[in-house]
Amino acid sequence: MNWASWSDFFAMGGYGFYVWGSYLVSLLCMAGEIALVFNQKRTLLRQLSLIHKATQQEQNNETTP
Amino acid sequence: MAINWFKYSSPASFYSLAGKMIPLFSITAFALFVVGLYIGFFVAPTDFQQSEAYRIIFIHVPAAWMSMFLYLVMASWAAIGLAFNTRLSSMIATAIAPTGAMFTFLALWTGALWGKPMWGAWWVWDARLTSELILLFLYIGFMALQAAIDDPRRADKAGAVIALVGVVNIPIIYFSVKWWNTLHQGATVSLTQSPKMATTMLTSMFIMALACWMYSFAVVLIRTRTIILERERHTMWVSELQGTA
Numbered sequence: 001m002n003w004a005s006w007s008d009f010f011a012m013g014g015y016g017f018y019v020w021g022s023y024l025v026s027l028l029c030m031a032g033e034i035a036l037v038f039n040q041k042r043t044l045l046r047q048l049s050l051i052h053k054a055t056q057q058e059q060n061n062e063t064t065p
Numbered sequence: 066m067a068i069n070w071f072k073y074s075s076p077a078s079f080y081s082l083a084g085k086m087i088p089l090f091s092i093t094a095f096a097l098f099v100v101g102l103y104i105g106f107f108v109a110p111t112d113f114q115q116s117e118a119y120r121i122i123f124i125h126v127p128a129a130w131m132s133m134f135l136y137l138v139m140a141s142w143a144a145i146g147l148a149f150n151t152r153l154s155s156m157i158a159t160a161i162a163p164t165g166a167m168f169t170f171l172a173l174w175t176g177a178l179w180g181k182p183m184w185g186a187w188w189v190w191d192a193r194l195t196s197e198l199i200l201l202f203l204y205i206g207f208m209a210l211q212a213a214i215d216d217p218r219r220a221d222k223a224g225a226v227i228a229l230v231g232v233v234n235i236p237i238i239y240f241s242v243k244w245w246n247t248l249h250q251g252a253t254v255s256l257t258q259s260p261k262m263a264t265t266m267l268t269s270m271f272i273m274a275l276a277c278w279m280y281s282f283a284v285v286l287i288r289t290r291t292i293i294l295e296r297e298r299h300t301m302w303v304s305e306l307q308g309t310a
Contacts, residue, residue: 002111009106013117018182022121022175026128029167030280036163037284041291048298052307 076153076293077302083286090283097276105269121179122266127274129172131281132200133235135165139207140232143225155221156296158228159211160288164281166204173197184248192241193249196234203231217296 003009012019073079105123112119139161146155176194177187188194207224214220242251262270297303 002107002109012120013111015116015118015182018118018178019120022124022178025174026124026171029171033164033167033284037287037291041287044291044295048294048303048307051298052304 074151074153076156076297077300079153080290080293083290087283087286087290090279090286094276094279094283097272097279101269101272101276104265104272109265109269110263115183118179118182119266121175123269123273125172125175125179126270127277128168128175129197130274131277132165132169132172132197133238134278135161135168135281136200136203136228136235137232139165140228143221143228146221147225147229152218152221152296153293155218155225156292157285157289158224159221160285160292161281162204162208162211163288164284166201166208168277168281169197169201169204173201180248189248191247191249192245193238193247196238196241199234200231200238203227203234207231 010016010020073082101123105120109120111117139158142154142161143158145151146158173194176197180189181187207227210227211220211224214223241247242249294303
């Protein structure tokens, strides 16, 4: 085991800012990308379902006399 | 057993296949990240020269590898799309670009945070760093060009040309530490020499690289599915999907 205590772990031998700065930003980038990707998907699905409903409505209007 | 590989070049069948693969890749990526970070922070010993600062390597090297691999994969799919006029190949190329750009940014960012304590500078204009920055601009250029063209098929072709021209940058990045005098250290892992690191350090680095691959597969597949739906929205199979959903 490399670390005597948690504060030792967070200090990273005095390089805590650089090490945690790297990993934190990496985590934020990946989490951000995942959020973006799902957001894109949700927006598109909402648009498609609106178009789908509108076209069905139209078809119904045309068939009813 | 004969598998009809061409079946999955149809966006409709690829869409359902990708849907089944995404959970698999996501779970594997998560598990590998946990294991890789555990080995990297708790098993791998302290470096005798760089103390704990070297632990940035476990994200820096995988991110830098991914930035180059993803570019090659993106350019290959773009080239296949350009040569054979296959829609799906171009869609995959488009889906890879943002993830590649993200990893390129991470390689530069973690490199800056590693450079500051070790070299005394966040950034230097040397060959390795500059060519990696050009890679970021290539990804951004590819995305911007595709976003600027309304017709998706024309955007695919224009993007493919820029992606293929940019491929020349990849060997420049890779060999930059050999060709020029640079602050950046040489390759840590090479095919011709035995590794210069402790085994546990190497293990962690490879597991993290694998985790980044799995992450990329998952994210790129989700993005490809969205692009497929968007471009194929006028087709029968998408409206059938809508009817059931």
